[in-house]
Amino acid sequence: MSQYHPLTDPDAIQIARSIPHFFEAEGELVSREIGDGNLNLVFHVSQPGSGRSLIVKQALPYAKVVGESWPLTLDRARIESEALRIEDQFAPGLVPKIYHTDNVLALTIMEDLSNHVIMRQGLMDGGVYPKFAEDISEFLAKTLFFTSDLGMNQQEKKLLTLSFVNPELCKITEDLIFDHPYTDADTNSFDPHLQAEASILWSDSALHLEVAILREKFLTHSQALLHGDLHTGSIFITPQSTKVIDPEFAYFGPMGFDIGAIIANLLLNYAAQEHWSAEETARIGRREYLIETIRDIWVSFERKFRTLWNEHGTDRIAKTPGYQDHYMHRLLQDTIGFAGCKMVRRVIGLSHVADIDRIPDPIVRERAQKKALSIGKSLIVLNRQAQSIEELIAIANSVSKA
C-alpha cells in the first residue's frame, strides 16, 4: 500500500482495523462508500458488534464539478488533515477527531459524525440550531486569532505558512469567486431569465473595482490560517453540536473570507425564504431566525476575538490604543465584502446552492435568485464604507421586503 491507489471497501476495512484501540479485535467490520465521488472517496467503516464506527476519507486525483473533470493535487488531503489538527488544537470539539493520516494514500481517518446532518440540508429542512452562533463564532475567533500574528509567535506563523501554500485550490477560488461571475465566462451557469441581470453584472465597473480589491486581499493578505471554504455544506450540525469539516482549501489569507462565507450562506438560505401566500408567516419566522443568527455570529465573534486579543496578545504593539478598534473595523468591512462575493457567485457562477436551486416553483426560485444577487451586490458595494453589521442586516431586510 505504499503507492497511491483509490481504495476499495476491503482496503478501507484493513486500514481502519489498523487504528489502535478503536475496534474490538474480534468483531467483523463493514465498509460503505458514502461520498459523492466528485472529489473524494468517503468510507463509513463500522463494527456492528461494538457499535463503533469511523470515516476513511481519501482524496481522488481529480475534481468533478457539474460534469467537468480536471486533475487536482492529492496534497489537499495533507492540507486538510493538518488544518483539522490545528483547528482541533485551538477550537477543540468543533472539528472531527483525527485518528490517522496517510499522505501517500491521501487519506484521513476521522470521527464518524453520522449522527449530525449537513447544515445546508438541515436549514433547508427547517432545522433550528440554537448553539450554532455560539459554536461557529468560537471556531472563527479561536482558529483565526491563534494562527494570526496577533495570537501566534510571528516567526512560528511564518514557518507554518510553509505547510499551507495551496496554489491549486486557491486558484479555484480566485477563478470561480473573484473572476468568472463578473464576465461572460464559460464556467458560469445561470437560468436564462437571469441573462439581463448577468449582463448588468458584467458591465458594472464600479462593482468590478470592489471585487478586484477583495481579490487582491484574497491573493496577498496572509492574516491567518483560513478554513477557506466555510459554507454550510462544510458544517455537520445537530441542535447541540457543531463540527466544521473539509478544510482542504485551507491557506493563510484574510480572516473576513471565512466569516463572510458563513454569513453569505445563511443569507443565501434567507433569500430562499421567498414569500408564498400560505407559507408567508412561516417564512417570516425563518427570516428572523436567520438574521438573528447572523447578528449573533458577528457580535459573538467580535466579542470573543477582542477578549482573546486582550488576554493572549503576543506583543505590546497589538496593545497600541485604537489599533484593535481599527483592526476589527477593517475585519467587518472585509467580512461584508467577501460575503457579497460568495453570494453573487452562487447565483451566476459555476457552483450553486441547493437552498435556492431546489426551490420547485420556477417563479419563486427566480425571485430567490434575484434577491440573493441583489443582496450580494449591495454588500460588495457597501464593504469599504461599512461601519456596523446592522448595515448588512438592513440590506437583507430591505431586499426581502422588496
Place this chain on the structure above:
Amino acid sequence: MSQYHPLTDPDAIQIARSIPHFFEAEGELVSREIGDGNLNLVFHVSQPGSGRSLIVKQALPYAKVVGESWPLTLDRARIESEALRIEDQFAPGLVPKIYHTDNVLALTIMEDLSNHVIMRQGLMDGGVYPKFAEDISEFLAKTLFFTSDLGMNQQEKKLLTLSFVNPELCKITEDLIFDHPYTDADTNSFDPHLQAEASILWSDSALHLEVAILREKFLTHSQALLHGDLHTGSIFITPQSTKVIDPEFAYFGPMGFDIGAIIANLLLNYAAQEHWSAEETARIGRREYLIETIRDIWVSFERKFRTLWNEHGTDRIAKTPGYQDHYMHRLLQDTIGFAGCKMVRRVIGLSHVADIDRIPDPIVRERAQKKALSIGKSLIVLNRQAQSIEELIAIANSVSKA
C-alpha cells in the same frame, strides 16, 4: 569542504579557481578579506596577471551589531543568492552577476564591483549620480511588478514564496524598525540631547497606531518579492552605473517598504545637509539635488510600473477601470509611511546612518538628528492621508527651512 566552516584566504582562492572560464589557468590568485566581519566574510580574489577579479561572500553564523553578537541563520546566503538571481532576471544589469552559489558553505561568488562606491559614502562625499533615479526606479518597478500577482502567474508566485520565508531576518526588521524605537527599549541608541524627543516619541499613541498598521502590512501583505533592506548602503554606484547588493532580507512583503527605504535614506542624507554659514550655498544645492532625485524616483517608478502593468499584466481583473489608480495611490501611501519608519529608527533605534552620525560638530549633528526625526514622524502621520509625492517633498522642505 562539504560542511560549513568559515573560509580562509587560501580556501577562497581554491573555490574561486573552480569557477569555469573565469581566471586564466596559469596566473597566481590573490585573496584579501574586505568585509567588516559583522555578518559576512567578503574575499576579494584577483589575478594580477589577467586583471580579472571576483568576490567570494560567505555568511557567518552570527550577527554583530554595535558590539552585540547573536546567532543568525546561514540560510540567508541562499536567500540572498536566489533573490539576486531573480532580480537579475527581471532587472538585468542592476545587480552583480552571480558566478556560483554553495548553500552548505553559505557562499556566493559574484561580480567584483570595486570600481563602484557604496552610495551612502558617495553621497557623503558630495557625489552626483545622474543615472540613479532612472536605474533604481527601473529596479523597483521591474522586480516588484514581476514578482507580484500583477506580473507573475499567481500559482507560480505562491510556490516562489516558499523559497523566501525568512523569519529570522524579518524579525530583526519587526523589532528594530517597527517596535523598539517607539518604546524605551534596551536596543535603542541615541545621543543624550535627544532624550526629550525620545520620550515624546514613546508616548505618542496616534503615531504608534500608524506604526502598528504599517507593521501589520510588513507582517501580512505578501505583495511582491522585496529586497528588504534597500538603503544607500546596499547600493554600489558610479555616475554611470547602479548595482543593488545584499538582498539577504528578501521576502514577500509590501512593495512600499522597498521604495520607502530608498527615499528615507535620501532624506536622511538631506537632513544631514544642515546649513552652516560658509557652506550654506552648497548645502542648498545638495538639498535641491536630493529632493529632485526623490521626486524623480517616485515619478519614474510610477510611470514604469503603470507601463509594465498595461503591457504585461497577467490577467483581466487587473485591467478593471480605476483599479490601477487605486493601487498606485495605496502604494504611494505605503511608501511614505515606511519611509517615515525607516527615518525614525535611524535616529532613535539601534542602527544609525553615517550621513548624520559622522557630522563632526555636535550642534550641527543634533540639528540634523532632530530634522530627520521630525521628517520621519511627519511622514508616518501623513501616510494614510497622502495624495501625492509632493506632500512628502513639502514636509522635507518645511523642516529644512525651520
